Amino acid sequence: MKRLLALLLVSLFTLAAAQGQLEIFSWWAGDEGPALQALIDQYQGMYPDVEVENATVTGGSGVNARAVLKTRMLGGDPPDSFQVHAGQELIGTWVVADRMEDLTFLYKEQGWLEKYPAGLIDLLSAEDGIWSVPVNIHRSNVMWYNPAKIAELGISVPTTWDEFLSSCSSVQAQGVTPLVMGENWTQQHLWESVALGVLGPDDWDALWSGDLAFNDPKLIKVWDTFGEVLACTNDDAAGLSWQQATDRVVSGEAAFNIMGDWAAGYMSTTLGLTPGEGFGWAASPGTEGVFMMLSDSFGLPKGIANRDNTLNWLRLLGSVEGQDIFNPLKGSIAPSFDSDLSRYNAYSQAAAADWKTNRVVGSLVHGAAAKEAFMSQFATVLEIYLSSNNAGSAANAAQAIASQVGVGQ
Amino acid sequence: MKLNRDRITAILMLLPSIILLGIFVYGFIGQTAYTSLTDWGLNPAQALAINPEIKFVGFDVYRELFTGFIDVRFRQDLVNTFFFTIFFITGSLGIGLLLAFLLDQNIKGENFFRTIFLFPMSLSFIVTGTVWRWLLQPRGGLNTLPTLIGLEPGQFRWLTSRRQIWQFNWQDLPYFTGLLVAAILILITVNSFRQSRRQRLIISLISLILVLAWTFSGARSVELLPYPETHGFNLAFIGIIMAAVWQMSGYTMALYLAGLRGIPGELREAARVDGAGEWQLYRYVILPLLQPITLSAMIILGHISLKIFDLIFAMAGADNATTDVPALLMYLTTFRGNQFSKGAAIAMVLLIMVAAVIIPYLWTSLRSEVKR
Structure with missing residues (x-):
């Protein structure tokens, strides 16, 4: 045995x-x-x-x-x-x-x-x-456009959000969406590009190390800028996937789109466009030299x-x-x-x-910068902002969640 | 009580299912209830540890859900569920009853139509959700229908509209609850007056007066939150309600049809002989006889609507906050946010809501069985 x-x-x-x-x-x-x-x-x-x-x-x-x-x-x-x-x-x-x-x-x-x-x-x-x-x-802070359409609209690719916002109404007057956006997570994706552009890489990192509070006046400014940018976006955003949003840039219905660089794979492989001719790209406004x-x-x-x-x-x-x-x-x-x-x-x-060559920072929405507990509740913060249009309450909500889950600890 | 052979066999036969139910249903309900009273998940370091340190915190999580600053989404979800349940039940009952009456007119091809109306029920909510998501796309489906007759395409954002109507302040919730309870008490009072049951009449009258007094004096001053917070009916839910009614009204039709077939022809004959018209026949004879069916249908639809998850998940996704319900939020907080105790607390709130629908029904049906 x-x-x-x-x-x-x-x-x-x-x-x-x-x-x-x-x-x-x-x-x-x-x-x-x-x-x-x-x-x-x-x-x-x-x-x-x-x-x-x-x-x-x-x-x-x-x-x-x-x-x-x-x-x-x-x-x-x-x-x-x-x-x-x-x-x-x-x-x-x-x-x-x-x-x-x-x-x-x-x-x-x-x-x-x-x-x-x-x-x-x-x-x-x-x-x-x-x-x-x-x-x-992958890179998160990329702005995509259709070079031919940009030339036709008579605008240049903006390097700061102020520049983008100043051309916004003229683009809208020509019947084109200045910035196309998709469903909920792509709105968060846009937020992180706006935040990085407004704050700069040092303050962005300070946010995640806990050295900069989410209800700091700098963050209020982020939400205010975000609100102004939202006013330049399409009103049917929540119903679009990111691919459908990209399609609108390709077809010329929209001037710009902010999306991670998987969009390059989609446009070159799935849609068969040549990089640089069929579609162009730049770092999202205010983030030149930073790689999120x-x-x-x-x-x-x-x-x-x-x-x-x-x-x-x-x-x-x-x-x-x-x-x-x-x-x-x-x-x-x-x-x-x-x-x-x-x-x-x-x-x-x-x-x-x-x-x-660039300075490297982490993305919020895609899991690099913040804990999951913060990331998953950030949707609620965005929701509070969208329904109240109040930068202060969104910033306070973000800070409440950050201290609850211990961001930076 | 003597343990004869018969009893022992009965106990032995029941034992396996009692044990299995005890562990896999009630045991786990108990575990969820316990989890909801702890802080599991609040500290990310303990959330997914092999042996997490979990502290008992009492009803903190519940208080946070109903009054906390960042849990505003949960409160809106409760409001969403409330409106969804009301419209879903009335829609399904109304259309189901109408279809049943129509089919009851001895029309040709009744079997054919009955099958057609029943078909949606055989689909899963995921399939229904996917189909209706396509139909409700902003630039396709229903919105293009007006172009068939040369009109402008519709502009409504079926699933993503941010418009909200019937807004109210969360602070006023005690007041509205008071009004609701008062309305129910009025019904009970009137009923007991009609049936001349004195004791019940007195009790319900006294409680009615107390509730009314509290509603109009104290309820307004209860502070649930330190600031006003508005909630309302999200118009994005209209599309979800349409899909849900489409799916379940065939089922209520079948229930009603069975009920109609169960009404003996003699009763109809008798009513006609007494000179009742078609309308009177339905109003005074058939509808009252269908009441038990309405009640069962309401219970079945009610618990479906409180637990609804898959339909909305397929139609609008889990992240679309305007079409959120507690079951979706429970999934998100638990499995994306790792907040296990908060997820468990939402689950318990759902369980209590479903129990509030089911238990009175079971109670009355069991009691009437005993009487018989």
Whole structure:
């Protein structure tokens, strides 16, 4: 009997060693599926014995995936590695809950500390550790336009919000929407570009370190400017997806749109436009020289079954080879400085050049700058502003939430 | 009570379902109730820890929900649910009753029409929501209908309009509640007067006077919030109500049709012999006989509307604040904001609202069964 048990145990062990598994949890389905699949194929080529399970939960920006992830983590069944927005979405939720392993050793082993900009490392770090490996970089503060339409309207691309607002009424008089906006989260997205433009990068960072209050007069000014910008937007915003908003710029119904640079992928790949001719771009007003980033990253949860396989996966994600496989397909750029730019399109090359030289700050809406508890309630703040049109009460609500969830602590 | 063989078998047969229900329904209700009295999620560091430190804080979370500065959205959601429930129930009952009367006229092809009217009910709310989302797009669907006859296309933003009507101040809530309770008490008083039940008449009369006195003296001075806060009926809900009524009115039609078929022909004959016209027949004979069906339909529709989630999720998304309801907010606070105790508190408020609809119904139906 004993021998039988021992035999059984030994065979179980060999089985586990021979097969080995890796479960990758992400929200990359649909358009982004091929990019993830290319990475998985690369991984399988390097480690053919490992059985990779691609667990995706659909829903843009991970709205559904994060809910599933939370129930799995609370239930004691963490996936081997999961996708999460780099920064506070990971740190404020999972690192503070002591669910992740510090990856500083991996950064030292692979020499990544020199390859990534310091601003990015800062966003990934907290409590004396670096907590995830970024696989891509998107830029949030980009203003898109249709060059032919801008010439026809006789305006130039604004570099400050005041400049934008002064041309607003003349554009409206020509029957064109000055700035097109989409559903709720794209309004928050616009807010963060306005806030960065009005505050500047130093005050923006101070906001998230807790050194600048949300009801400071500077923030009141942000809300007032935001209100003036809103007056230049379309009135059916809440019914449009971000793609439909982009379509209006392409068709010339609207002059400008502020959206992350996944819009470049949509316009060049889906709509077949040439970057620079079919569509143009600039840093959103007042943010020239600042790169508001967001990034998808993967971390190492505590208590997983296949730690070694996961470490190999993270090594692939952090390597320039892995990033150059993934990013051209996804339409983002590689975090790593030594990426091979010839594989990317004209927009991405320009973004990569900015990435190397610009000041890097984190995005609020896309999980880099603020804790999830703040981020999810920011919609309520926006709602308070939209229904009351009162900058003071929106600012006070934001401050109330910030002190409740402890922003900057 | 003797434990004979029969009893033991009965207990054994019931035991598994009692245990399962006890754990998986009532146990979890109890756990949610407990969670709602804690601070789980307030501190992000403890929200998703393996062994979170959870403090018992009593009814703090509830107080925050009903009077807190940043939970204004929850209060508007309650108002939304209130209006949605009223319009959804009246719409479904009215259209269902009308369709049932029409089909009851022994028309040709009755089976065909009955099936057509019932079909929407077989769809899931997600499918209904998706279809109606397309129909209600600002530049398509319903808004383009007027162009068919050469008019301008409609401009109404069905699901995203920010217009609000029937606004009232949240501060006045005690006053309105007082009026509502008074109205119910008046009904009870009138009924007991008619049935000449003296004891009930006296009690209800006294409480009516007390409630009225409080409503007109004290209620206005209760300060729920330190500042005025207006809520009202969001016009964006019209589209949601249309879709929900479209889906459920076929079902109420089927209920009413069954009720109509259950009314014996002799009763109609007798009424006609007594000289009742068609209108009088419906008003004095058929409608009163359909009353129990109306009540069951109201209960079924009422609990659907209080719990509504999937229809709105598919039609307008979870983030569209003008069409928000407590169930959606519960999902957002719990799974996006990690505020587990607040989510649990919203769940408990929903449970209490549904219980307020269901329990009186169960109570009366169980009691009448015993009487029989």
